[in-house]
Amino acid sequence: MKPAPFDYHAPATLAEAVRLLQQYEDDGIDAKVLAGGQSLMPMLALRVARPEVLIDLRQVAGLTGIREDAGTIVIGAMEPKQLAAESPLVQQKQPLFHAATELVGHRQIRNRGSVGGSFAHADPASEYPAVALVLDMEFKAVGPGGERSIPAEEFFVTYMTTSLETNEILTEVRMPVMAPGTGWAIQEMARRNGDLALAGVALTLQASGGICTAARIAAFGVNATAVRLPQAEAALVGQALNATNFTNAAALGAAELVEPMTCIHASASYRRQLVKTLLERCLAEAAGRLG
Ligand SMILES: Cc1cc2nc3c(=O)[nH]c(=O)nc-3n(C[C@H](O)[C@H](O)[C@H](O)COP(=O)(O)OP(=O)(O)OC[C@H]3O[C@@H](n4cnc5c(N)ncnc54)[C@H](O)[C@@H]3O)c2cc1C
Known part of the structure; x- marks a missing residue:
């Protein structure tokens, strides 16, 4: 058509x-x-x-670029995703966002598709909203009333819906530089390489002396928008980082998902099982990166 x-x-x-x-x-x-x-x-x-x-927006000046500003990586909304993936600043200082970007579609799509477009589109199966929740990103938008800043937890409202007003334009995405020693991981299951995920998990971990001191976990492709998994996070904090605790946290994370989506490719129970498996794997991967 x-x-x-x-x-x-x-x-x-x-x-x-x-x-x-x-x-x-x-x-x-x-x-x-x-x-x-x-x-x-x-x-x-x-x-x-x-x-x-x-x-x-492609002719609009000032909407591209990647820079560091006092511990924050700032990416213009119209920056092509592939350039964000290739940026040494992003690769070295925000590896979770880098890894997430490499999972988005194929190179051709990343060449044309903008960083801001993915956030504004807010596809529940996209990697970006989950990473935004994990990294506590901030979004800058400009409308007739001027500029405002929107934290990630207020940005994603529901299925393909953000809190951007219809007369607002997303101009900039801000994410913290990854703190040294942070463990991180993102994993997903898609039908084919480059497809949107049937389900996925992104997370960061911090630890001291083998004990988890902080965890931020989000699942995507499961509900109308990416969701944090607070029970799984709470189960990890204060506990030793070992396989038993990862299995327990993964089970809690899968159980706290409210009404996972069902479609012709994946039932709700399959998606729940995927989150459990991917979360357990992500925890092991992130633990391997700690320190
Ligand atoms: C085959 C295929 C596979 C894909 N796989 C994935 C994947 O695995 N993961 C993934 O996340 N995405 C995937 N995508 C989607 C892709 O990442 C898109 O690039 C992205 O969703 C939208 O970015 P865009 O710049 O192309 O925005 P557009 O398509 O131009 O716009 C998307 C929406 O966002 C709005 N919008 C865009 N920019 C702004 C702005 N600055 N301010 C306000 N509103 C704005 C538009 O009005 C529109 O509603 C895939 C796409 C294809 C075709």
Whole structure:
């Protein structure tokens, strides 16, 4: 199928892009921003989405780049995912985000798809929202009222829905540099290499003298949005990092998932089992990276 007809704008500035979004909203016309098009264009072609206007962000100045700012890695929303994956700064200082990026689709998709587009799209099977929860990322958005900062736990609302207003543009993603000695892991199960995950787990661990001092765990591909697993986290803190405790925490994590999704590829119980297995494996992998 081909997309339904739409009007097209390619503004050169963020202010102009926001002005266009606001103007169309005031006129009751459905306008959407276009980033890399790797999710939006298929949705247009299938007519799952039928915006009357597309506002292309690719000419907008100032939305790309990767830099470090006082212990925080700042990535422009329009930075291509492949460049984020290849960035030495990201590879060395935020290896979990690097590993997550390499799991996203294929190189061609990462070349075109933007970092911000994946967060704004908020696909429940995407690696990025789970990593955002684990790393406690922050999102900067600009709208007619100016700029605001949104913490990850308030950003992802439900299935493909974020707390961005319809007249706001995501401009920047901020994530902490990984603290030295942190253990981390991300694992997923997909039908084919590059497919969106049927289920996955991302986590970080910290420890002192073989005892877990902090754990942040999130599952993706299971519910309408990525979810933290607080019972599994709590079960680990204060405990020795050993296989028995990993098995117990994984069982708790799988049990605390509320109504996993069912689809033709994976039932709810299969997804729950996947989270248990992947969580146990991630804990062992992350423990191997501690220190
Ligand atoms: C074959 C295939 C496999 C894929 N596999 C994976 C995978 O394994 N994991 C994964 O996470 N993704 C996967 N994707 C999706 C891919 O990562 C997309 O690049 C990403 O979801 C969207 O980024 P984009 O820049 O292309 O955004 P677009 O498709 O242009 O936009 C997506 C949505 O986000 C909105 N949006 C984009 N940028 C902004 C912004 N700055 N501010 C406000 N709203 C914005 C758009 O309006 C639109 O609603 C896959 C895609 C394909 C085609």
